Amino acid sequence: MTKKTTIYDIAKKLNITAATVSRALNNNPKISKSTKEIVLRTAAEMNYEQNKLAQALKNGKSFNVGVIISRIDSNFFASIIRGIEEELFNHGYHVIICQTNNNENMEAENINTLLNAQVDGILMSISNIDIDKNDAFKRILNKKIPLLFFDRKKSIPGISSITIDDFSAGYKATQHLIDEGCKRISHLTVDRNFEIFRDRFLGYQKALSDNNILFDESLVIETKSNIEAGKDAAKKLLKLKNPPDAIFSSSDFSALGAIQEIKAQGIRIPQDICVVGFSNEPFTKFMELSISSIDQSPIEMGKTTARVFIEQVKNKEKYIEQKVVLDPTLIVRKSSSRK
Amino acid sequence: MTKKTTIYDIAKKLNITAATVSRALNNNPKISKSTKEIVLRTAAEMNYEQNKLAQALKNGKSFNVGVIISRIDSNFFASIIRGIEEELFNHGYHVIICQTNNNENMEAENINTLLNAQVDGILMSISNIDIDKNDAFKRILNKKIPLLFFDRKKSIPGISSITIDDFSAGYKATQHLIDEGCKRISHLTVDRNFEIFRDRFLGYQKALSDNNILFDESLVIETKSNIEAGKDAAKKLLKLKNPPDAIFSSSDFSALGAIQEIKAQGIRIPQDICVVGFSNEPFTKFMELSISSIDQSPIEMGKTTARVFIEQVKNKEKYIEQKVVLDPTLIVRKSSSRK
DNA sequence: ACACTTTGTGCAATCGATTACAATAATATG
DNA sequence: CATATTATTGTAATCGATTGCACAAAGTGT
Numbered sequence: 001m002t003k004k005t006t007i008y009d010i011a012k013k014l015n016i017t018a019a020t021v022s023r024a025l026n027n028n029p030k031i032s033k034s035t036k037e038i039v040l041r042t043a044a045e046m047n048y049e050q051n052k053l054a055q056a057l058k059n060g061k062s063f064n065v066g067v068i069i070s071r072i073d074s075n076f077f078a079s080i081i082r083g084i085e086e087e088l089f090n091h092g093y094h095v096i097i098c099q100t101n102n103n104e105n106m107e108a109e110n111i112n113t114l115l116n117a118q119v120d121g122i123l124m125s126i127s128n129i130d131i132d133k134n135d136a137f138k139r140i141l142n143k144k145i146p147l148l149f150f151d152r153k154k155s156i157p158g159i160s161s162i163t164i165d166d167f168s169a170g171y172k173a174t175q176h177l178i179d180e181g182c183k184r185i186s187h188l189t190v191d192r193n194f195e196i197f198r199d200r201f202l203g204y205q206k207a208l209s210d211n212n213i214l215f216d217e218s219l220v221i222e223t224k225s226n227i228e229a230g231k232d233a234a235k236k237l238l239k240l241k242n243p244p245d246a247i248f249s250s251s252d253f254s255a256l257g258a259i260q261e262i263k264a265q266g267i268r269i270p271q272d273i274c275v276v277g278f279s280n281e282p283f284t285k286f287m288e289l290s291i292s293s294i295d296q297s298p299i300e301m302g303k304t305t306a307r308v309f310i311e312q313v314k315n316k317e318k319y320i321e322q323k324v325v326l327d328p329t330l331i332v333r334k335s336s337s338r339k
Numbered sequence: 340m341t342k343k344t345t346i347y348d349i350a351k352k353l354n355i356t357a358a359t360v361s362r363a364l365n366n367n368p369k370i371s372k373s374t375k376e377i378v379l380r381t382a383a384e385m386n387y388e389q390n391k392l393a394q395a396l397k398n399g400k401s402f403n404v405g406v407i408i409s410r411i412d413s414n415f416f417a418s419i420i421r422g423i424e425e426e427l428f429n430h431g432y433h434v435i436i437c438q439t440n441n442n443e444n445m446e447a448e449n450i451n452t453l454l455n456a457q458v459d460g461i462l463m464s465i466s467n468i469d470i471d472k473n474d475a476f477k478r479i480l481n482k483k484i485p486l487l488f489f490d491r492k493k494s495i496p497g498i499s500s501i502t503i504d505d506f507s508a509g510y511k512a513t514q515h516l517i518d519e520g521c522k523r524i525s526h527l528t529v530d531r532n533f534e535i536f537r538d539r540f541l542g543y544q545k546a547l548s549d550n551n552i553l554f555d556e557s558l559v560i561e562t563k564s565n566i567e568a569g570k571d572a573a574k575k576l577l578k579l580k581n582p583p584d585a586i587f588s589s590s591d592f593s594a595l596g597a598i599q600e601i602k603a604q605g606i607r608i609p610q611d612i613c614v615v616g617f618s619n620e621p622f623t624k625f626m627e628l629s630i631s632s633i634d635q636s637p638i639e640m641g642k643t644t645a646r647v648f649i650e651q652v653k654n655k656e657k658y659i660e661q662k663v664v665l666d667p668t669l670i671v672r673k674s675s676s677r678k
Numbered sequence: 679a680c681a682c683t684t685t686g687t688g689c690a691a692t693c694g695a696t697t698a699c700a701a702t703a704a705t706a707t708g
Numbered sequence: 709c710a711t712a713t714t715a716t717t718g719t720a721a722t723c724g725a726t727t728g729c730a731c732a733a734a735g736t737g738t
Contacts, residue, residue, distance in 0.1 A: 004482070049454065051396075051457060052456045053456075054396055064403075072420055073420075075414070078412040078414075085436055094437075094453075099424055113433070117391045117402075117403075139388075256625060288628060
């Protein structure tokens with residue numbers, strides 16, 4: 001069978017050295033025009049293709065980038081990866097996907113195997129709040145390859161991050177609900193140990209206080225990001241002696257669950273209760289009772305992450321951490337517009 | 340800074356050879372227990388980690404697998420990748436993602452760069468119907484690394500594929516519509532040059548004839564898989580002198596578009612027209628007027644693809660192509676149940 | 679015509695790990 | 709005690725490409 005041809009094969013055929021072939025292929029200026037031509041031609045004839053592994057080993061650069069997320073089958077993360085892949089492909093990089101399922105051990109394991117695979121960088125949305133206390137994490141820093149956070153970040157000096165302004169998003173959503181005439185606004189949060197959820201919560205609080213609405217702890221519920229959790233949260237809220245007239249959820253999925261529960265109880269949306277979700281998952285738009293949500297422009301987030309990575313690779317010495325903050329967009333739909 | 344430690348560093352420290360270190364680390368039976376122990380201990384102390392690149396170069400095995408799809412930001416493909424990643428991770432493989440956006444040139448380019456990167460296999464849903472006439476494709480065969488098709492396959496001798504039974508799916512959906520009392524059933528197809536779409540169409544035809552319903556070419560419309568295309572198709576159908584009383588769409592997205600258009604024209608679903616989509620995208624379940632659809636169990640499809648790949652790698656010699664056909668499940672929802 | 683710079687290639691080491699073969703030490707056999 | 713075995717470890721080549729240094733041929737200057 002056709003065993004792959006190497007620069008040695010080309011060299012032998014032309015009675016020159018592999019070194020010369022390598023230089024010719026890399027368009028090294030020290031090689032004469034005539035040799036370059038014949039090498040190039042011969043390489044084409046012999047169907048030569050560079051072995052990236054050998055190159056990677058020699059240069060210490062694999063042109064592979066690891067991307068770690070909790071799970072890929074959510075539109076948000078899939079879109080981010082789409083953005084990353086598209087952008088990096090143009091620079092010759094390949095994207096290696098890893099999922100943690102929000103498991104901290106998995107996250108550490110993923111980091112380790114990616115490092116062993118000699119990736120040139122790691123782009124991740126963290127699953128472990130205390131990632132900086134982790135050995136795997138320290139290995140990344142030791143190796144001095146770029147590490148970037150997107151979405152779920154942790155503020156660590158020297159590490160760039162690409163996020164949306166979650167505080168602003170929380171503020172916008174809440175202000176919108178207030179503008180619609182809501183007075184008792186509940187907030188479904190996830191784990192506030194993560195900066196993104198804390199910031200959304202803080203934005204929510206700030207909007208309340210800016211509008212002289214008293215913050216009521218009992219209206220804040222910590223849930224998982226899924227439909228069932230949203231239903232449960234809604235049940236709790238509706239049982240209150242003084243139930244809310246609006247819900248701002250940090251997740252589209254729990255927002256959907258809440259909506260289902262609210263409707264099941266015969267309460268009207270948006271007349272009785274307005275709802276705003278988060279992430280602008282496709283289904284929020286498609287439903288007859290479309291759900292207002294915060295768009296995080298995930299493709300753009302992915303592309304930006306890729307771009308920052310590329311910059312970092314190019315200016316290794318004079319690298320300065322970047323904290324890119326994208327603007328969230330509130331998308332008002334039926335679930336929260338009373339006009 | 341901490342430069343990575345190699346087996347040579349360990350060897351030097353212990354006054355032995357790198358060969359011995361390598362053997363000790365690989366648990367080679369020829370190495371004495373005592374040396375193994377001290378090597379292992381020293382390796383740990385020095386934070387040694389295997390360089391997979393060097394290993395890959397030597398062994399001709401990178402433990403990377405390329406996955407090529409049209410785009411990752413659809414639930415169907417994202418779920419497949421989830422399945423593939425989860426399964427392959429357990430066998431030490433990493434997944435490299437590539438997107439074609441249904442562009443044939445992109446597909447060829449992706450194959451080429453993956454091969455240069457020395458992936459150990461390529462799993463793909465094809466974007467190019469004539470892929471077998473492609474040079475990039477021939478390179479895969481020449482290299483003798485496993486190539487598997489999932490979802491959009493092309494029947495090529497020697498190449499395994501993992502799909503659902505699209506004929507059966509088309510049949511089931513159509514039969515269901517007939518059972519609901521529909522007589523004039525339209526079919527929205529995509530590009531019937533792809534086997535999956537042709538098979539769905541053939542299943543549709545067969546169900547019709549099995550029920551003595553005359554096939555009417557004017558009820559078959561070729562569309563793209565998106566909402567706008569679905570709307571356009573519905574417009575055409577509703578303009579017919581004898582419009583359909585059911586639509587079986589090969590895509591959930593065009594089904595959704597059709598539904599929107601139908602409702603906009605004041606026609607009732609499912610009373611006047613029943614609709615069945617394809618792929619069981621999440622939104623089909625979430626909508627108030629939930630959409631019947633065919634579930635392709637994408638995660639399972641991904642896992643199966645990964646498993647077949649692993650098998651193939653393990654039995655290189657006695658490898659026999661496999662055509663795995665998973666069973667599709669019709670999920671009946673409101674858009675097509677008249678009871 | 680001699681000394682010196684260019685220009686173009688070759689030599690050989692290197693990246694880090696693996697492995698066939700050789701060699702030595704340790705133990706067994708008669 | 710000499711030889712045959714076996715158990716361990718070392719030597720060196722290999723995977724494929726890159727690159728600093730050396731060197732020969734050709735060109736330039738005086």
